[in-house]
Amino acid sequence: MFEASEIETFDATAVNSARVRQPLYAARKKIFPKRAEGRFRRFKWIVMLITLGIYYVTPWLRWNRGPYAPDQGVLIDLANRRFYFFPIEIWPQEFYFVAGLLIMAGFGLFLLTSTVGRAWCGYTCPQTVWVDLFLVVERAVEGDRNARIKLDGAPWSTNKLLKRIAKHLIWLVIAVATGGAWIFYFADAPTLLRNLVTGHAAPVAYITVAILTGTTYVFGGLMREQVCTYMCPWPRIQAAMLDENSLTVTYNDWRGEPRTRHAKKAAAAGQAVGDCVDCNACVAVCPMGIDIRDGQQLECITCALCIDACDSVMDKIGKERGLIAYATLAEYQSNMALATMGGASAIDPHQVRDADGKLSGKVETFHVRKLLRPRTLIYFAAWSLVGLGLLYALLTRDRLQVNVLADRNPQFVVLSDGSIRNGYTVKLLNMIPEPRTIIVTLRGLPGAEMSVVGMDHSAVRSFAVEAEPDRLKTLKVFVRQPRELVAGPTQHFTFEVKDESGAESDRYEATFDALEMSK
Amino acid sequence: MSDKQIDEFSGVSTTGHDWDGIKELDNPMPRWWLIVYYATIIWAAAYVIAYPAWPLVRTATTGLLGYSSRGDVKAELDAAKAAKADYIKAIGSKSVKEILADEKLRVFAAAAGAAAFKVNCVQCHGSGAQGSPGYPNLNDDDWLWGGKPEDIQQTIAHGIRYAEDPNTRVSEMPAFGEMLKPKEITQVASFVASLSNKAGDASAADIAAGKEVFAQNCASCHGDNGKGNREVGAPNLTDAIWFYGSTPAAIAAQVRAPKHGVMPAWGVRLGDTTVKELTVYVHSLGGGE
Numbered sequence: 070m071f072e073a074s075e076i077e078t079f080d081a082t083a084v085n086s087a088r089v090r091q092p093l094y095a096a097r098k099k100i101f102p103k104r105a106e107g108r109f110r111r112f113k114w115i116v117m118l119i120t121l122g123i124y125y126v127t128p129w130l131r132w133n134r135g136p137y138a139p140d141q142g143v144l145i146d147l148a149n150r151r152f153y154f155f156p157i158e159i160w161p162q163e164f165y166f167v168a169g170l171l172i173m174a175g176f177g178l179f180l181l182t183s184t185v186g187r188a189w190c191g192y193t194c195p196q197t198v199w200v201d202l203f204l205v206v207e208r209a210v211e212g213d214r215n216a217r218i219k220l221d222g223a224p225w226s227t228n229k230l231l232k233r234i235a236k237h238l239i240w241l242v243i244a245v246a247t248g249g250a251w252i253f254y255f256a257d258a259p260t261l262l263r264n265l266v267t268g269h270a271a272p273v274a275y276i277t278v279a280i281l282t283g284t285t286y287v288f289g290g291l292m293r294e295q296v297c298t299y300m301c302p303w304p305r306i307q308a309a310m311l312d313e314n315s316l317t318v319t320y321n322d323w324r325g326e327p328r329t330r331h332a333k334k335a336a337a338a339g340q341a342v343g344d345c346v347d348c349n350a351c352v353a354v355c356p357m358g359i360d361i362r363d364g365q366q367l368e369c370i371t372c373a374l375c376i377d378a379c380d381s382v383m384d385k386i387g388k389e390r391g392l393i394a395y396a397t398l399a400e401y402q403s404n405m406a407l408a409t410m411g412g413a414s415a416i417d418p419h420q421v422r423d424a425d426g427k428l429s430g431k432v433e434t435f436h437v438r439k440l441l442r443p444r445t446l447i448y449f450a451a452w453s454l455v456g457l458g459l460l461y462a463l464l465t466r467d468r469l470q471v472n473v474l475a476d477r478n479p480q481f482v483v484l485s486d487g488s489i490r491n492g493y494t495v496k497l498l499n500m501i502p503e504p505r506t507i508i509v510t511l512r513g514l515p516g517a518e519m520s521v522v523g524m525d526h527s528a529v530r531s532f533a534v535e536a537e538p539d540r541l542k543t544l545k546v547f548v549r550q551p552r553e554l555v556a557g558p559t560q561h562f563t564f565e566v567k568d569e570s571g572a573e574s575d576r577y578e579a580t581f582d583a584l585e586m587s588k
Numbered sequence: 589m590s591d592k593q594i595d596e597f598s599g600v601s602t603t604g605h606d607w608d609g610i611k612e613l614d615n616p617m618p619r620w621w622l623i624v625y626y627a628t629i630i631w632a633a634a635y636v637i638a639y640p641a642w643p644l645v646r647t648a649t650t651g652l653l654g655y656s657s658r659g660d661v662k663a664e665l666d667a668a669k670a671a672k673a674d675y676i677k678a679i680g681s682k683s684v685k686e687i688l689a690d691e692k693l694r695v696f697a698a699a700a701g702a703a704a705f706k707v708n709c710v711q712c713h714g715s716g717a718q719g720s721p722g723y724p725n726l727n728d729d730d731w732l733w734g735g736k737p738e739d740i741q742q743t744i745a746h747g748i749r750y751a752e753d754p755n756t757r758v759s760e761m762p763a764f765g766e767m768l769k770p771k772e773i774t775q776v777a778s779f780v781a782s783l784s785n786k787a788g789d790a791s792a793a794d795i796a797a798g799k800e801v802f803a804q805n806c807a808s809c810h811g812d813n814g815k816g817n818r819e820v821g822a823p824n825l826t827d828a829i830w831f832y833g834s835t836p837a838a839i840a841a842q843v844r845a846p847k848h849g850v851m852p853a854w855g856v857r858l859g860d861t862t863v864k865e866l867t868v869y870v871h872s873l874g875g876g877e
Binding site for chain 1: 688691694695715716717718727728729730743826827828829872874875
């Protein structure tokens, strides 16, 4: 028999014990990002101006294509199934250009991510840009971080109500403008705007504007960082694209730790003191509500605002910038090893500084050469290859095409003089916005002659036809060959089409069917 | 049963149901779920008032909006009819020749004719209008009654040997089996086959004798040289196209006891406009004159 005290006890806590269990649903904790100042913030303002400018202005740019095509620079004409991009016009069967551009966008994103991390997320993603814009409004109406926290905590008052209404109204106006701009890509912008305002636009236009207004308002104003953290798949995919040489926003704890707010006191007491003064400026400006000093994390969109915030603090206390900086994992690890003497000790700031207090020459910094790695070169090669392929296809593509469908029922007809006739539906594609005279010629098939339904041509080897600008011309063509010249049940011949000027041509290999005949 | 208590772990009341000691928590519904639930109730009530909903003995409630799916179909059909109205009117007022001269009208009429053909004509003439023995191929350039637009229109409108239409096209080849000797029938068949080089092994003497028989009995309708006569629907016997077969035996059978096909008159059944559309379609198949 054992005494209870003799029974071995375990130092164990139930992971799912009722005392520590977390609820499945956690309410969003509000984030009040402080306004940041600095070079990255400036860069982001510029990017925002450019991207929003492109988005809002593009549909209003005009491009003269002559009298037979719309004069809108960028137009997705769904009704007529044409896509216009300045001098380029794309028909539905040329959609591979769009597919190619999407592939390029994919490779471009891989390339960007493997070199400068989540730059797409931090600077150009529409979610980031619009949240930034919404935050500008929020700051203008409610004030900066502290004022907003105070207002949020305050009981409802006329002032609070007015500010909230003003903020949401401005957000809604931006949202309507965003949704509104989208539809201008699909119709003549000035006409559509007039119709939209006077209530004459198609219902689908209003529905689209309403949906995009809703998504812009909800994603940009209400959900914000939750879209990136919970809805977007890109943060998950990116882990596979980053490697130890990719630049990410990094807290360099090898020079920041141990952090303290009382550096002088600690130094006087003989303790090691890092550069971080624990001012939390980096946390205050973060739109994602994270602390970059916890290390690289899923939520971080690398907007680099914490770099700006920290740099200004470092300037104030007379330390080098870059406590929070774009750094690669490789240089971070090397510097960390320096600071900890290969992991033998805790972080010792003295290890990375020379006697005069400057950062040691042994500290590794980023070099542009690191951009050239097999991974990035392969991405760049793939990206360029697709791009060059598209360019080649674009420069050599046909603007005059012919497609031929042979009649199948009946395959051929015996005429009274014994000659054999086949019917063909000939489709001429005049893919330029100008009328053209196209010459259709029969090549091969000895003795055969064409006649065209609805046209005066009969028994000819070649005829001219007027093609409307930017349209498909369908002709019913009968080809007739004298019986004694029929060389077999299946003969091959060619329909050749040519621009009157001879500049462009296309051909179609067709077959001529006849009965198996004893001669 | 109703033994409600507070669950000691979650602090939530139980429903009071107890299955072998397992109790069910009475958690409230999520708010978003309730909102959606109430919204569907409101939607359902509004729907019942606005749209047809309650089945009655013979009919159903119509709803305030007066909606019906038949109404939708009618509106769509009316819109389709209205869109075609101008073309239909133009086809009704113009002659087939005028229609053929107007490209847009011709294409429209040919498409409409093709649709009417699929419903009314393919049973005999085939889906590609290629015909079969006894039913003419409409793609070729051989016409019993003429291949001009007005000829085709007349044939479609009034039919062939169609007793109920006084203006129908009529022709009847006598049954020569009772008038000619079997030998003469074989000879004349060989002669007719020889007109298109299909006489086979018939002797020159037989063909010469057949020519004699032809001149006496057949030439009045088929012409001295066998080229036929469209006035009376007598086929051209010199071409490559044969209605009931081109072998001497098939020709002999037709001489002995001719088959006569009947085509109904479509003018009354389909109306003038549809007949014109069919005419344009048939004319555009490649053999139109």
